[in-house]
Amino acid sequence: MLNKPSIPKGTRDFLPAEMAGRNYIFQTITNVFSLYGYTPIETPAMENLSTLLGKYGEEGDKLLFKILNSGDFLSKVPSGEYFRDSNKLSFKICEKGLRYDLTVPFARFVAQHKNSLTFPFKRYQIQPVWRADRPQKGRYREFFQCDVDVIGSNSLFNEIELGQIIDDVFTGLNVSCDVKINNRKILAGIVDLVGESGKFNQIMTAIDKMEKAGRENVIMELRDKGLSSESIEKIMSFIGITGSNKQKLNSLISMLQESEAGVKGAEEVEFLFNNLEKLDLQNDFTFDVALARGLDYYTGTIFEVKAKDAEIGSICGGGRYDNLTEMFGLPDVSGVGVSFGADRIYDVMIQLNAFPRELLTTTKLMFTNFGEKEAAFSLSVLEKVRKAGVSAELYPETVKMKKQLSYAHRRHIPFVALVGETELKEQLVTLKNMETGTQEKISPAKLIEKLTS
Template identity: 55%
Template sequence: PFARFVVMHRNEIGFPFKRYQIQPVWRADRPQKGRYREFYQCDADVVGSDSLLNEVELLQLMDEVYSRFGIRVAIKLNNRKILSGIADVIGEPEKIVDITVAIDKLDKIGLEKVNEELREKGIAEEAIAKLQPIILLEGSNREKLAVLRDVLAASEVGMKGISELEYILDRIDASPLRSALDIDLTLARGLNYYTGAIVEVKALDVQIGSITGGGRYDNLTGVFGMPGVSGVGISFGADRIFDVLNQLDLYPKDSLSTTQIMFVNFGEKEQEVCLAHASLLRRAGIRTEVYPEAAKMKKQMSYADSKKIPYVALVGENEIAAGKIAVKNMVTGEQQMLTVNELVNFLK
């Protein structure tokens, strides 16, 4: 949908074009834990720029989001060009998709099953043997790239992929992330349209699939007749992030907060004053309710109690005459008289 939008509005938008959007999406495969038939996705993309600074900024964006949530994550990074280079040097360049789809499953099904799948796809034993040390590569990010420089020396596309990752690492080193950033050669992302950097985020303290993913795509708009437009984008899986926040008890308490104060409704005359007060409180960012009808006091108080509203405001004839509001703490039962401005400061 985003590629189509860019093509349709190519004469109205300036490039590079950045956008984020949050929308429901659907998938056809079998639902399972953390894998919903309908789910919300938050996308962030930049199109019309080849610069790898965009990748750097998206990594920083992911790091910022998860730092604010308080979720410990590992950001996994790879490059599709490196995967193409690996397919070249093991002698199976036309099987790049089969190889990447299989090794992408390493952490789910293990090495033996990955090798079985490679055999089923008709990949030669010699090629599978050459693939083993690459799949199981360990060490720091720089050590992994140093080994890959030797392994992929004969592959021009593979060497370009290594250079791109080094550029990203150099920029991140200058402004380090709070989250772990790991080069992971098994990261392939099943989608076939990525052409450069590939990224995925895993939560460290919860068993769940990736919670963010994305990468560089160089010809996504070509499907709609606009070739040569490069883009890079990521998607946050909102529902999975909610699951992680709930499991770790990190869900922002404020987002579940109810009304902060409710005005008791004594009748028409008092109601007008309460509405004016409520309007002022709301403008100050205080969540305020006015009970909609002049019901019995017991009923109104029971409602406030059942909704766990911490304060109730009582504005009767005496309060109106004094220009004050009687404010009752629903937990302690304490009551005090405040002006509306004092009430704003008190609740804040």
Template identity: 60%
Template sequence: MTNKPSIPKGTRDFSPIEMAKRNYIFNTIKSVYALYGFEPIETPAMETLQTLLGKYGEEGDKLLFKVLNSGDFMSKVATEELVDGNSLRLSTCICEKGLRYDLTVPFARYVVMHRDELQLPFKRYQIQPVWRADRPQKGRYREFYQCDADVVGSDSLLNEVELLQIIDTVFTRFGIRVQIKLNNRKILAGIAEYIGAPDQIVDITVAIDKLDKIGLDAVNAELLSSGIPADAIEKLQPILTLSGSNADKLDTIYRTIATSETGKKGIEETRFILDKLDMVGLNNELELDLTLARGLNYYTGAIFEVKACDVAIGSITGGGRYDNLTGIFGMPGLSGVGFSFGADRIYDVLNTLDLYPRELVGTTRLLFINFGEAEADYCLPLISQIRSAGITAEIYPDSVKMKKQMSYANAKHIPFVALAGETEMKAGKITLKNMETGEQTLVTIDELITAIG
């Protein structure tokens, strides 16, 4: 008995309907990126391990998918390497390439390699799959798409303003109500200074970033277990429970951390972003959230995250300002700001809320029934004319029972069916059937195009 084929764990097949939905997501995002002057790039699925290793920390390096060298890759491996059995060291002997882990490091490599060709500031977007040798589980895959946008080579906070407008525009087009959360790395540094624990900022922010998930008491317990003094935790409490408008929060935190120059700088930057967004207006709520932290070892200024209002799911978009994208490749000092849409989570939200356009379900608008060779010959030129008018159409390839052909139309959610038998051929017309209402009309080709175009 032949074994049933399978695919690697953590990967997925996508049906035509699923692809239509995914393409709707990607095309919507691309159209908004283009609206704001962002240009697409693509990088290879494989990068050299020299490019990838050491950029994601020790744990990240373990999750890299490595690609075996071509040919007799074992011929250059010393016997002692085999005997030693150190798989990590051995992999560097037999693998020179790996699948990309994210889009950020390849983008940094791209900027350095093409720096003489780029016009700064460089506004790029990139929508491609990435691979991680992670343990597959619900909502976590080994192959998944990222939808990144970045601006590099400019320190202007207008870039942050535009990126937040892009986020707002995309979710407005999807019909998803979201809450956009905003904070600043410098404000968090100022808070750490204020409570007397500037050297423990990572411990502080890792804990407070979990406030929504585990609650205030658990956050305080984690802070205490991390070695944060009890008096420092006590000083932090009013900040963690701060409420009011964005302006009220800014005023309060300004008074609280006024002795921190870094903190005040973060407040100034945040006030600038909020003021400019007030001028242009957003469709979705923008909230200053002083507990938002994200990856503090990476971000250096504004940070933002997006949550869906009507579905219980994690962050569906996130990003922020960073200072040294290309320093890992010997080109220091190039700042940038960027973010990534979580395409898979957006897919789940759109499914849950049933927000996909109805026309996505089927791509074909019109199916011609095949009654035989003579009838098919009559239909073929008409189909060409209909397609030239921009209407998706097809003819059933086999002359089989009409019931089977109608079932095909129903299964593919084709809204219209064209019938051309002896009567229609003599009249030079077509019978057009609306599959939703069942109504049938004898029409000319021009009337058909007008009716369903």
């Protein structure tokens, strides 16, 4: 029995119409990346599991796709306990995994190739990543990330540049966004002042839900995690701060006086905003104390971008990581970068109808096919048209005009050249404008002139 063809949960095929949109996004993004001097790299789809594990937090480890060892993978596993714990067993029989993001493989790449790189190293990387998450709208198991990172520089000018890149990309894509910025040092300072440093990660994931779940739920979650009422109240007084970016920063700096890290973080954010303000940015940049982000490796600035007019999670996110390459044997190299989620950006742009109409057009001119002799003449004109840089094609079969024109119509081909018996005799073509419906009989030279002007 033949089963219906299918693909794994959370993966997708892309039709030509979808690829047009996706490539438009990739092109816009790469153009911006190279405009700022970033160069591309690629890394393998799979990494050694040891490279991936322990970088994304407990939750992240669970979401890694593991790859079963080849050959007789059970032969080396001691019998007994391993066969009662599938999680434990999985690490025994899987040495490789699919990458979960592009940042960790990048850190590995930098540590591995440090001698061939020039620092500060600016790279971009556009490749798919995989997460064994349960799929939902805007959440896939295979999706593309477009990463830009600078590594080997502590300067906050890198952060400013990333802010500009974010602004340029989304302006170019015609999607208006809220760009939220915070700094992990501020959060560390807060947790420190509260005296709950041991619960840093737990507190992070709780307060990250401020916007989505609301104040009450965050308080409840913190209580569930064993924080005292005083601690909770103190935390809430920090993350509940309101006002303009400047006002929030000012009050925060005074509240954080006792924490060196906290003040440092606030000053970094202040520096960032002071500089961003001077730039001509199209999107909204706001300082959000409740922005935490789940990934373990962030240590400084963190970014998160949401589309203003669409219901979907974040479409871009990132931050600074001071110790990631250290895990691969290269200490004291700080990096910062952001990742654009191409698939979600695509979904947003579909929702907002933000794709330019011309995307649908692949061929500008189609020659109709009236018969062998006429088509042969069309072929000679076609050659010249293409040499002039106009994408054009000949309808391959001699079928009814109705069918040929309807084909052109459906493919959004804007011009059709009708070459029939009379045109062949006169060595002319009838150029039809498919939008207005008007047509005129002109020479091949004139045709090219019209289409290239």
